[in-house]
Amino acid sequence: MNRKSTEIGDVVVCRCEQVGRNDILKAVREGATTIAGVKSRTRACMGVCQGRTCGPVVRRILAQETGRSPGEVYPGSARPPVRPIMLGNLGSDGW
Amino acid sequence: MTGVNGADIVVVGAGVTGNAIAYHLARQGADVLVVERDDLAAGSSGACDGYVFMQTKAPGVHLNLALESAAVYEGLSDELGYDIQFKRCGGFIVIRTPPEWEVMEKLVERQRAAGLPIELLDASRVRQMESFLDGEYEGAAYCPIDGKIGPIHLALGFAHGARRHGARFLLHTPVESVVLEGGRVTGIETAIGRIRCNTLVVACGVWTPLLLKSLGLSVPIKPRRGQVLVTAPLPFALNHAMLDARYIAVKFNPKLAGGGDDPVSRIGISFAVEQTAAGNLLIGNTREFAGYDLRTTLEACHAIRQYASSIARRLEKVPVIRSFAGLRPYTPDGLPLLGPVEGIPGLILAAGHEGDGIALAAVTGRLVSQLVLEGTVPPLMGPCLPRRFSLV
Numbered sequence: 001m002n003r004k005s006t007e008i009g010d011v012v013v014c015r016c017e018q019v020g021r022n023d024i025l026k027a028v029r030e031g032a033t034t035i036a037g038v039k040s041r042t043r044a045c046m047g048v049c050q051g052r053t054c055g056p057v058v059r060r061i062l063a064q065e066t067g068r069s070p071g072e073v074y075p076g077s078a079r080p081p082v083r084p085i086m087l088g089n090l091g092s093d094g095w
Numbered sequence: 096m097t098g099v100n101g102a103d104i105v106v107v108g109a110g111v112t113g114n115a116i117a118y119h120l121a122r123q124g125a126d127v128l129v130v131e132r133d134d135l136a137a138g139s140s141g142a143c144d145g146y147v148f149m150q151t152k153a154p155g156v157h158l159n160l161a162l163e164s165a166a167v168y169e170g171l172s173d174e175l176g177y178d179i180q181f182k183r184c185g186g187f188i189v190i191r192t193p194p195e196w197e198v199m200e201k202l203v204e205r206q207r208a209a210g211l212p213i214e215l216l217d218a219s220r221v222r223q224m225e226s227f228l229d230g231e232y233e234g235a236a237y238c239p240i241d242g243k244i245g246p247i248h249l250a251l252g253f254a255h256g257a258r259r260h261g262a263r264f265l266l267h268t269p270v271e272s273v274v275l276e277g278g279r280v281t282g283i284e285t286a287i288g289r290i291r292c293n294t295l296v297v298a299c300g301v302w303t304p305l306l307l308k309s310l311g312l313s314v315p316i317k318p319r320r321g322q323v324l325v326t327a328p329l330p331f332a333l334n335h336a337m338l339d340a341r342y343i344a345v346k347f348n349p350k351l352a353g354g355g356d357d358p359v360s361r362i363g364i365s366f367a368v369e370q371t372a373a374g375n376l377l378i379g380n381t382r383e384f385a386g387y388d389l390r391t392t393l394e395a396c397h398a399i400r401q402y403a404s405s406i407a408r409r410l411e412k413v414p415v416i417r418s419f420a421g422l423r424p425y426t427p428d429g430l431p432l433l434g435p436v437e438g439i440p441g442l443i444l445a446a447g448h449e450g451d452g453i454a455l456a457a458v459t460g461r462l463v464s465q466l467v468l469e470g471t472v473p474p475l476m477g478p479c480l481p482r483r484f485s486l487v
Contacts, residue, residue, distance in 0.1 A: 017373075031266050037134045040141050040247045043373065048327050048416055079391055079418050084327060087378070087404065088411030091397030 013061070014054040016047020024058060028065045035059060035076035048084060051076065101291035102128035102263070104467060105283060106298055107270050107306065110140035111246065111452055112445055113298035114253035115460030118175075121260035123468060128292070129254075129262060130285060132269035136250035139300050139452060142389075142421030144323065144369050144377050145246045146336055147454045148186050150238040151343055153202075154209035156478045157430065160458045163475070167457035168244060176259065177252035179244055180372040186241025187225060189339040189366060189406055190215075191232045199340055203236050213238040225335050227368075230406040232339075243336045243369055246453045253456070265290075272309040273442070280441030294467055296443045301387070301422045303432075303446040310439065312486045314432065316447040318422040320383045322395045323367075325417040328374030339366035339406065345382045358398040366406050376413060378403050382423070391418040423450050431455070433462060433479040434472060436486065443467065444481050 010020035019042045027041035035051065038044055038058050045051030045058060055075070063070040081090070104120055106113045109131035120127045131137070147165050152158040168181040190196050199215065206213050216224070217234045224237070254264065265285075273295060274282040282291040297303055301318040342365035358364065363382030370376055381395045396418050404410040426432065426447040436442040445463045448455055462476045472480065 031135065031264070033267060034134065036137065036141075040134075040136055041251065048414075050417055077389075080393070080396070081415060081418070084414040084416050086411070087324070087326070087400050087413050087415050090324075090400045090415060091393060 013057050014042075014044035014047065016049050016054075017043040019044040019054075021061065024061050025065065028062065033062065033066055034074045035062070036074075038062065039076070045076070050078075100289070101282070102126050103292065104128070104294045104296065105130060105290060105292035106296045107131075107283065108138075108298040108300065108302075109135045109250075109254065109264060109266065110138050110298065110300055111136065111250040111253065111456040112300065112448065112459055113296070114250055114257060115456040116296055116298060116445055116463045117262045118253045118257040118260070119460040119464035120467060121257045121262035123464065125464075125468060127257070127262040128290070129257070129264045130268055130270055130283065130290065131264065131266050134266055135254050135264075136247050138302070139421045139423065140250040141247050142419050143246050143321070143423075143450070143453060144367060144379060145180070145244045145371070145453060146186070146338070146367075146369060146450075147181070147242040147244050148238075148336065148338065149211055149241055150186065150188060150206060150213050150236060151338065152451075154205045154211070156475065158206070158209060158211065160455050160475060161451070163461075164455050164458040165240070165242060167461075168242070171252070171457065175252045175256035177248070177255045179249045179252045181242060181244045183240055183242040185237065185239045185335045187221065187228065187235040187237055187335055187337040188343065189221075189228065189232050189235045189337060191339060191341070191406070193233065195340040196233050199236055211238065212240060225333075225337070227333055227407055227409060228337065230404065230408045232406055241336055244453060245372055249453060249456060253460070270306060273306070275310070275439070278439070280439060292441075294441050294443060296445055296463060296467065298445040300446050300448075300452065301424045303424070303444065312436070314444070314446075314486060315427055315484050316432070317384060317425045318387050319425040319449070320381065320385045320388065320420050321379060321423055321450070322381045322391050322399065322418060322420045323377050323379040324396060324399055324415050325419065326376040326378065326413045327416050329370070329376060329413060333368070333370040333376070336369045337366070341365040342367055358394055359402060362395050362398065364395075364398050364402045366403055368403060368407065368410070378410065384425075387422065389420050389422065391420050424452070425449050427484070430479050431459065432481040432484070433459065433476050434466060434481055437482050
């Protein structure tokens with residue numbers, strides 16, 4: 001199922017998208033081994049902060065669950081803009 | 096041929112197309128293994144918009160494929176046990192100039208003759224129906240049965256459904272080559288060794304030509320980059336999915352994108368705005384031949400902004416949180432390559448949907464599974480057969 005299941009007692013990992021630790025663990029059980037895999041299954045790291053807050057935590061959980069060190073987990077692709085920008089300001093003075 | 100090292104049917108590629116095929120096959124009791132070099136929906140299916148437009152399809156085979164797919168999506172969430180976020184929200188194709196109006200008038204006439212509910216509306220009527228479209232344009236074509244879907248949800252949902260019916264998935268396993276014995280396909284060579292099969296379905300989208308090069312085949316699919324901007328979830332709701340007439344022109348005829356050196360012509364800018372179920376806007380897009388480069392560019396983001404906000408001024412005020420790029424599998428005639436490869440028994444192609452992979456996934460799954468299990472080419476597949484191109 002793809003519905004959010006942030007339950008009482010669960011730890012919120014991604015605040016922007018309200019994703020709990022249990023959601024991340026479930027995504028790993030379903031085959032996610034990368035940040036991108038967790039994103040597509042849970043929306044963690046997809047919110048306003050773009051994973052700046054939760055990214056390292058997601059990475060650590062992935063590493064723990066798949067028996068790797070955090071450095072071995074591919075961090076995912078960062079894309080512009082670096083922080084939210086009003087569309088009307090985009091390109092007017094660089095990013 | 097079951098077990099870890101084989102399956103009756105191997106599908107390469109766990110994007111929306113491969114997963115839809117696996118679902119249809121597994122549901123009918125077939126022994127299916129999906130082999131994927133990365134993850135579910137890690138390629139184009141995870142980097143695209145979710146349009147399920149009817150009015151962007153030419154009357155005839157293309158439109159018929161889309162109509163069948165959309166009809167399937169109506170009940171697919173329940174069938175899969177997975178919410179695919181399909182909604183018939185109605186769609187606009189915004190028309191900016193009088194020459195575009197003339198072209199669209201003819202297209203709309205043909206579509207109406209083919210039975211599609213569609214009408215041309217002047218600008219004031221469009222603004223009444225969709226206040227978001229508050230910029231400059233002549234009018235729009237409106238089709239109430241156009242819709243949208245969650246593309247990643249659709250790809251994951253098909254995988255979920257396929258697994259429930261016994262399909263197996265081998266993720267993070269790159270396929271290195273296709274194994275032939277006596278001229279027919281007997282398996283694939285992968286990073287973890289040989290996997291045997293009787294039938295091989297190649298559903299790798301833009302990566303299809305790379306895999307089949309080892310067989311000396313030249314598949315006419317080219318990656319075409321589409322860049323999209325993503326906003327934060329917005330407090331207002333967009334009532335429709337929307338494109339503009341340039342989208343149709345650019346998609347089906349790269350030359351119509353204009354030979355000019357301005358960014359709009361060179362990188363194939365068109366207007367495409369859609370709101371996801373989570374509330375984010377996807378604002379696009381481009382159509383560029385840039386190889387397999389997935390980076391986004393400042394030039395394109397800036398050009399998208401200027402073009403899109405001329406049609407919807409409100410866009411100037413929305414907060415952009417990300418840009419992304421996906422590769423659309425372009426083919427010379429805009430139709431996918433579906434069906435057997437002549438001269439290589441056991442090899443079936445299912446790739447090259449350009450921007451229609453999401454909209455056509457359900458019908459692609461149905462047609463390819465029918466071909467594999469019954470051994471006959473379904474009528475709708477006829478115009479999509481790979482033999483219309485020379486593959487050698």
